[in-house]
Amino acid sequence: MANLFYFFEHFTGIFVMLFVFAFAYAVLEASGLFKEMKGVNALIAFGLAIFVGLSKTITGVILAITPWFFLMFLFFGLLWTLGMFLGWKQDEMIFFFSPLYKQKPQAFTVIFWIGVIILAVALGSVGKQVIESGGNTTITNATGGLGQNIMTVLINPKVLGFILIMFIGWAAINNITQLGRIE
Numbered sequence: 747m748a749n750l751f752y753f754f755e756h757f758t759g760i761f762v763m764l765f766v767f768a769f770a771y772a773v774l775e776a777s778g779l780f781k782e783m784k785g786v787n788a789l790i791a792f793g794l795a796i797f798v799g800l801s802k803t804i805t806g807v808i809l810a811i812t813p814w815f816f817l818m819f820l821f822f823g824l825l826w827t828l829g830m831f832l833g834w835k836q837d838e839m840i841f842f843f844s845p846l847y848k849q850k851p852q853a854f855t856v857i858f859w860i861g862v863i864i865l866a867v868a869l870g871s872v873g874k875q876v877i878e879s880g881g882n883t884t885i886t887n888a889t890g891g892l893g894q895n896i897m898t899v900l901i902n903p904k905v906l907g908f909i910l911i912m913f914i915g916w917a918a919i920n921n922i923t924q925l926g927r928i929e
Contacts (some may be wrong), residue, residue, distance in 0.1 A: 750874055762805050765812070767795035809869035818860055 754761075770791035780786045798804045829839050899905060 751780055759805060761780040762808050763795040763799040766798045767791045770794045803875055807868050811864055814864045822857060
């Protein structure tokens with residue numbers, strides 16, 4: 747039986763755009779990048795929201811990470827509340843959670859790496875859906891001559907991806923070995 751949540755599925759793109767707009771606007775206002783120009787901040791946030799709304803991949807990633815980040819912030823919010831109940835002062839809690847404090851915070855690095863893991867899993871799941879949707883087709887064209895067959899193999903997306911990965915690996919190894927060289 748359909749309920750109200752099935753109706754909201756048609757508006758997920760709009761909800762994602764509103765979320766991105768609100769988040770980008772808040773970050774721009776908090777950073778003070780454009781000083782007191784609220785219109786410029788709103789225009790940049792609106793442009794970013796439109797850009798995200800038009801990309802199904804980015805929308806999928808945001809839809810995948812939003813509940814996990816909510817649960818993470820809920821957990822750390824409850825942890826903050828527990829610390830306050832146990833008698834910790836607010837300065838001690840700020841030291842524990844804030845990346846802007848003078849010394850290295852313990853919890854911020856944990857929160858950061860949990861966020862990176864959530865983002866990596868979301869990118870992997872959304873990327874897997876994109877790859878699997880078009881990855882089952884193989885280009886077969888053996889009717890032409892040898893030159894045409896070689897070009898068909900060389901422009902195959904899997905071969906091009908392999909060449910790109912090999913080039914990046916070569917560049918990384920070359921860079922690493924030159925860093926350790928004593929001249």
